[in-house]
Amino acid sequence: MQHAIKHVIASCLTITMAAAVSAELLPGYSAGSGANTSQVIIDFGFQGGDAYLFDYRYDGDATAEDMLLALDAAGDLTVHHQFFEFGGVSSIFIDGFSFDGNSAVPSFEGAAGESWSYWIVDDRVAGPSFYVSSPTGATDRVLEDGSIDGWSLNISEFNSMGLDPTFTQPTVIPEPASAALLMLGGLVLARRRR
Numbered sequence: 001m002q003h004a005i006k007h008v009i010a011s012c013l014t015i016t017m018a019a020a021v022s023a024e025l026l027p028g029y030s031a032g033s034g035a036n037t038s039q040v041i042i043d044f045g046f047q048g049g050d051a052y053l054f055d056y057r058y059d060g061d062a063t064a065e066d067m068l069l070a071l072d073a074a075g076d077l078t079v080h081h082q083f084f085e086f087g088g089v090s091s092i093f094i095d096g097f098s099f100d101g102n103s104a105v106p107s108f109e110g111a112a113g114e115s116w117s118y119w120i121v122d123d124r125v126a127g128p129s130f131y132v133s134s135p136t137g138a139t140d141r142v143l144e145d146g147s148i149d150g151w152s153l154n155i156s157e158f159n160s161m162g163l164d165p166t167f168t169q170p171t172v173i174p175e176p177a178s179a180a181l182l183m184l185g186g187l188v189l190a191r192r193r194r
Contacts, residue, residue: 024050024051024171025041025050025051025052025053025171025172026050026051026052026053026100027052027053028042028052028053028054028055028071028075028077028099029054029055029071029074029075029076029077030054030055030056030057030074031054031055031056031057031067031070031071031073031074031075032056032057032058032067032070032074033057033058033059034057034058034059034060035057035059035145036057036058036059036062036143036144036145037055037056037057037058037145037146038055038056038058038062038067038143038144038145038146038147038148038149039053039054039055039056039147039148039149040053040054040056040064040067040068040071040148040149040150040151041053041054041148041149041150041151041170041171041173042054042077042097042099042150042151042170043150043151043152043153043168043170043171044097044102044104044153045152045153045168045170045171046152046153046154046155046168047102047104047114047153049101049102050100050102051170051171052077052099052100054071054077056070056071056143058070058143061142062142062143063138063139063140063141063142063143064118064138064139064141064143064149065092065138065139065141066143067143067149068081068092068094068138069092076099076100077097077098077099078097078098078099078103079094079097080094080095080096080097080098080105081093081094081095082095089139090139091137091139091140092137092138092139093137094116094118094138094151096116097116097151104116104153114153114154114155115153115154116151116152116153116154117133117151117152117154117168118133118134118137118138118149118150118151119131119132119133119134119149119150119151119152119169119170120132120134120141120147120148120149120150121147121148121149121150121173130173131150131169131170131173134149148173150169150170150171150173151170152168152169152170152171153168154168
């Protein structure tokens with residue numbers, strides 16, 4: 001019983017800590033072209049940095065991998081990645097991200113216990129205002145018009161029970177009007193950079 005109470009208290013502290021390190025959401029930029037738009041939030045909040053909202057425009061079918069590679073090719077966001085083959089299928093592994101003076105690239109080993117976690121907003125599971133941990137990797141995540149993905153930095157520490165990760169969801173999901181204003185700001189920044 002006492003162990004269960006400690007576990008509940010630790011969970012509450014983790015949630016409180018996650019909320020306390022939430023970063024401010026700033027505009028990134030837009031990549032691609034097409035009638036469909038998906039967004040991704042890259043959140044450096046656990047490291048004391050900011051979170052950035054990026055827009056990806058496309059037609060037809062696209063995956064989260066397509067979105068990340070297009071954003072990497074289009075601007076100042078660096079998506080540190082490598083590809084692995086599983087059963088003859090190539091899949092992307094995200095080592096980290098660098099943007100606007102923020103950088104976290106823990107790679108496989110997890111420097112200082114850091115890692116990146118992948119989240120999606122899934123209306124069917126939790127509603128339009130909640131993230132859920134992605135059930136697939138970026139290679140297999142099929143985007144839909146209006147979909148929102150998020151990547152957040154996490155810290156894992158060893159304790160008496162082994163590795164204890166603190167998984168932090170990305171910063172708040174933007175309201176549609178706020179997202180439009182952020183993307184307008186992002187387009188202005190993108191034009192200034194070019």
